[in-house]
Amino acid sequence: MSGFELWWWVILPYAAMVVFVVGHIWRWRYDQFGWTSRSTQLQERRLLKWGAPLFHYSAFAAIAGHVIGILVPRSFTEWLGVPERAYTLFSGIAGSVAAIGVLVGAGILVFRRMGVPRVRATTSAVDYLALVLLGVISLLGIYLTLGVQEFGSGYDYRTTVSVWFRSLFAGDPDHRAIGDAPVMYQVHATAAWMIFAVWPFSRLVHAWSYPLWYLWRPYVVYRDRRAGPPPEPGTGGRRWRKIGVPY
Structure with missing residues (x-):
């Protein structure tokens, strides 16, 4: 293993994972007030209304596609009886649609x-860096999916990139697998690790703050000034009613 291969395909991924975990812990402990998307809806709404949903839903779809395509080995889909051509066609169409959605949504937000x-006054340099990396990842994803897999040589990344990625989590990095992949796949993988390293220090941390608890919070009790039945004892002459809006 050369020094370059050791650094690029072993040290860099593990370093990015360490920064990702430690950075989130540090951010949560010392910057909880900054653990937010720092909404700028009050500054501008029209573009945000279109860009934010498109970007977020497309990003979720792209992440799900990568989980299926990289973490699930080819042998498993073959064991399920899924034809390789059907898998490639579905992943190509779905992945391209998701990547285009991320690219367009991020473009609107940028x-x-x-x-x-x-809005520009509330944006940090790290946020711009995260958006640039997302743009690079999306553009490369579209090119690799359509230009290489569908209408090009039909390269099977599941025999190289996927094997290397899974080997990192197994504790036995297979640098030869990623070394055999085309250069653009290597750039795509590098940009992905960079976004993981930048993630804890950007607005992306709000992805972990999805308010599921909002679903079971108690209802808000509002004062009702309309005429109605006599007030209940102990209410001080005030009338109250519950409405179906949790706070």
Whole structure:
């Protein structure tokens, strides 16, 4: 193993994973008030209304596709009886749609942040870096899916990139597998690790703060000034009613 291979395909991925975990712990302990997307809805709403949902839903779809395509080995889909051509066609179409959605959504958000002065003032350099990396990853994803897998040589990344990625979590990095992959796959993988390293220090941390607890919070009790039945004893002459809006 050369020094370059050791650094690029072993040390860099593990370093990114350490920064990802430790960075989130540090951010949560010392910057909980900053653990937010720092919403700029009050500064601009029209572009946000289109860009944010498109970006978020497409990103979820892209992540799910990568989990299926990289973490699930080819032998498992063959054992399930899924034809390789059917798998390739489905992943190509779904992956391209998700990547285009991420790219367009991120483009709208970048245009918004650069074109609206009040929004630009709330954006840090790390946020711009995260958006640039997402753009690079999306563009390469579209090219590799359509330009290589569907209408190109039909390269099977599941025999190289996927094997290397899974080997990292098994504690036995297979640098030869990723070394045999085309250069653009290697760049795509490198950009992915970089986004993991940047994640804890950008707005992306709000992805872990999805308010599921909101579903079972108690209802808000509002004062009702409309005419109605006499107030209950102990309410001080006030009338109250519950409405179906949790707080």
